[in-house]
Amino acid sequence: MTTQNNSAPAGTTSSAPQRIRVLVAKLGLDGHDRGAKVVARILRDAGMEVIYSGLYKTPAQVVDAAIQEDVDVIGVSLLSGSHGPLFGALCQQLRDKGAGHVLVVAGGVIPEQDYAGLLESGVNAIVPQEARSELIVTTIRDMVAARGPI
C-alpha cells in the first residue's frame, strides 16, 4: 500500500484526460538508478510522458526541470539514506518557485520511521520498494486525478 498525504491539493472537476507528465529524478549523489529507470519504463508503458533527469541532480535542478517541462509529478528514487534533507529541500523549493501544484512521489529505500517526516515536508506519496507496476501507476493516476488540472 502506498502511504499518501491526505492534505494533497483537493481535486476539481475532471476534464478530458490528458497524458500525465512525470519527471523521474535522482537527487543528490546516489548512483542507484536501477529502480528509477524501471519506474520510468513502467510509466511510459502505462501511457505517461516520462522525462528522466539523469544522476547527481540538486533539488534546485530538479525543480527547474519540473517547471520547464511542466510536469504533473516528480518521482524521486533515493537509496542513499539522505531522503530527509533532500526531499525537504526539494519540496521547499517547489513552493518557493510557485510550483506547489507539482506532486512529489518518493520511492527507494525509505524506512517507515521516516514516512511521517517526509509527508510533513511536502512529499505527496511514498511508494514502497516491493510495489508492483500496478500500484506505481495507480498511485500516480489517482493523485493526479485528485489534484485535477492546473
Add this chain to the structure above:
Amino acid sequence: MTIYAKHALEGLQAEQAEWEREELAATLKARAEEKAEYRTECGIPLKRVYTAADVAHIPLEDIGFPGRYPFTRGPYPTMYRGRPWTIRQVAGFGNPESTNQRYKYMIETGQTGLSTDFDLPTLLGLDSDDPMAFGEVGRVGVSIDSIDDMDRLFEGIDLEKISVSLTINPSAWVIYAMFVAVAERRGYDFTRLTGTLQADPLKEYVAQKEWIYPVRPAVRLLRDLIIHCTNTTPKMNPISLSGYHLSDVGGNAIQEIAFIMAFTIAYCEEVTGAGIDIDDFAPRLSFFFISHQDFFEQICKFRAARRVYARIMAQRFGAKKPESMRLRVHVQTAAMSLTKIEHTNNLMRTAIQALGAVLGGCQSMHTNGLDEAFAIPTEEAMKLAIRTQQIIRDEINVTSVVDPLGGSYFVESLTSEMERQIWEVLEEVDRLGGAVKLVEDGWFQQKLADSAYSTFKLFDTGEKISVGVNSNVDASSSSAEVEIHPYDENCTNLQCLRLKELRATRDTGLVQSLLAELQDQARNEDVNLLPKTIELVKARATLGEICGALRDVWGNYDEPNII
C-alpha cells in the same frame, strides 16, 4: 580426454530411453509437472535429470584439479582445509571515529578482515563542505576528507596484521595515497600491508554509477594505481573487478561474468600497453561477485568464471605464472533479494546464498545484514551476519572436501554451458570494438537496464517469487518498524570544522603549487600520478582539492541518457 567409453554411453542412453518410457511416463501420466519448462535465472534450460551423457563431451582437463589450470575446482589445492575464507563484513558510517569503533566491535565478534564503505562525497571526490555534499556526509559510509581522517579510521588497528578492503572507485588513487601515507606515518613495512582497493572504473559507468571524469582518464588513473601499487605495496590488490554491481543493477549471471571479464581484458590491455609484463601485476588482480538466489547457477558461475579467467590470462595475454591465472574472489550475498516485509526471512536468504558462495569456492565474504532493506545495518544485524558465516564454516562440515560438487553431472554440465555463453558475449564485445568503447556508447548500460526491467516484469506476473511479498503473503504482516542504524546529525559539522582547521594550519601555498604540478602531469599520458598525489596528501591537501584539480584538466563525465 573423457572417462566414458562409447559403449557405456550407448548403454546409458538405452537405459534412459527405457526409463522415460516406463517410470517417467507413468509418473507424468499420474501427475503432470508443475511447469512446462524449467530454466536457470539467466535462462539456461534445465533438464529433469542429468546423466553421464551430459558431461561426456567435457574434457577432463577442463575440470582438472584445484589450484591448477584452468582452476575450475578452486584457486588453491587445499582450499578451506588450508585456510577458511575471510569473514569480511563491510562497514562505514559517520565520522572516522564511529567506523573505527564498529571495526573494533566486529574484530571482537570474530571478523577476520576489514572492509570500508565510504560516503558518497568521498566516493565522488568531494569534500564534506562542498555544496554538492549536502545531506550526504557520513550517510552510507565513512567520511574521509584528508590524511588525518584516514589515520582516525584505523586508530589502534595494526595494518600489518589485518587486511583492509577499501570500497572506493573514482577517487581510489587518492584514498590509496592516504592509506600508504598513514602507513608511512606509523612506520609500517609497505611489503606487509595487505588489502584491496575496489578501483574498478568501467563498472562504475555501467552499474554503480559513481564517476568523476570521462572514461579514458579514469582508466588511466587505474593504470597508474595498478603500476604504483604493484611496485610499492606488493601484497595489496589494486583492483577488485566487481561483477557484483553488474548483477545488482540488473545483470544476470552470464552478464555479470562476461562483462567483468570484458573489463578485465580492457584493463590488462591498458597496463600491458604501458610496457608492464602481465605476470608482474596479474597475480594481484582480484574479483568481487554476487551470490544470488539461483543456488546451482551461482555455484556454477563461480566455477565457470575461474575457467574463463584462466584462459583469458594464459591464451590472450600469454601469462606464464599460475598466480596470474588464478581467480580469487570476494563474495557478497544479494542485497537485491532482501525484503522489508517479514524482514527476518532475510536471514534465511542470506545463509543459503552464503552456502552457495562457499560451495562455489570464495576466498572472502560479506553476508548482508537482515535489516539492509531498511538502512545500513545495526551492530546486532552484523553480528548475526558474522554468525551465519561461522555456522557454515564450523558446524556443517562443508569445508573438508575441496569443490564437493565437482563431478556432479548437473554442475559440470551447467558450468560448461555458462562458460560457453560467457565466451559468446566476450566475442561480441571484441567484434563491436572492445569494452571501453562500448561503455562510452552505453551498450552495457542498455543491456543491464533491459535485464532489470524484464526481471521486474517477472515479479509483476508472479513468475519470479519473493516469499512473503508476492507469494505466501501474510495479510497481517506489513513492513515492520525495525530498529535501524541511527544517523549522527553532528557528523557533517564535525567534518566541516576539521576541514576548516586543516586549511588554517597547513602550508596552503605548498598545496597549491603541488596541485598545479599534478595538473601538468595529468596532461602527459605517460606520467604516473601516484607519487605526486602521495606528496599532496602528506602536505594535507584534501580529497576534494585533488579530485577537483584533475576535474579542471579532464572535465566531468557526461552520462548517455539510457532508460
